Amino acid sequence: MKANYKNVGWSLGNACPLHCKQCYSRSARKPGLNLNKNLIDRIISQLKRIGVKTVNLGGNEPIYTNGLNPRDSLLPYILDEITKNGMLVGITTSGLTLVQMEKLFPDYIKKINDVDISIDSPYPEEHDNNRNMSGIFKLAMEALAICKKYNIPRTFIMCGMIWNFTQDRINKMIDLAKKHNANFRVNPMKPLELEHMDLILSLKQFYDGLETILKRC
Numbered sequence: 001m002k003a004n005y006k007n008v009g010w011s012l013g014n015a016c017p018l019h020c021k022q023c024y025s026r027s028a029r030k031p032g033l034n035l036n037k038n039l040i041d042r043i044i045s046q047l048k049r050i051g052v053k054t055v056n057l058g059g060n061e062p063i064y065t066n067g068l069n070p071r072d073s074l075l076p077y078i079l080d081e082i083t084k085n086g087m088l089v090g091i092t093t094s095g096l097t098l099v100q101m102e103k104l105f106p107d108y109i110k111k112i113n114d115v116d117i118s119i120d121s122p123y124p125e126e127h128d129n130n131r132n133m134s135g136i137f138k139l140a141m142e143a144l145a146i147c148k149k150y151n152i153p154r155t156f157i158m159c160g161m162i163w164n165f166t167q168d169r170i171n172k173m174i175d176l177a178k179k180h181n182a183n184f185r186v187n188p189m190k191p192l193e194l195e196h197m198d199l200i201l202s203l204k205q206f207y208d209g210l211e212t213i214l215k216r217c
Contacts, residue, residue, distance in 0.1 A: 011059020019132040034066040058092030092116040095139035122172035155183035
């Protein structure tokens with residue numbers, strides 16, 4: 001049977017300065033195992049061969065393709081090659097990637113079709129605490145401002161966990177999305193490690209939260 005993949009998510013990077021409690025890619029990182037152009041070319045040629053239309057770059061922070069120095073990033077090359085091959089490209093970020101791109105590679109922002117901004121809580125202190133980095137909520141808002149500046153469609157993404165998928169937080173996230181003309185999406189926690197088990201939503205919490213979202217949206 002022939003594959004019919006139209007949308008693909010590509011996890012980039014082998015490093016990330018954040019330590020998000022729900023992270024599913026941390027255990028797979030191998031320091032020093034950097035991307036190179038030959039590998040990138042091979043991957044993109046395969047995506048084109050099977051007829052992929054859109055690629056979302058995420059996983060870790062997409063800017064950190066080659067360690068934690070964003071100046072070494074091959075993200076601009078990846079954006080060039082994906083768009084050159086006729087595919088649309090989106091980015092999932094905590095805000096770090098977009099902020100660093102505007103500083104270092106501003107000409108490449110126009111190659112991004114859409115941006116997903118990860119926010120764990122509409123309360124800045126909670127969000128920062130969950131990601132173990134002070135000021136990361138502020139960076140998410142800076143990324144939002146960049147999206148507005150370049151007229152890029154944007155989505156707020158919440159990883160739905162037992163502590164944050166509550167009525168008050170859901171409603172505040174929807175308010176935030178409406179205020180900034182953004183979409184709102186929830187990815188329920190899918191545990192890959194034992195430490196994630198305590199973060200899983202109960203069935204009741206999932207359906208109660210979904211009901212709230214459907215009523216509001």
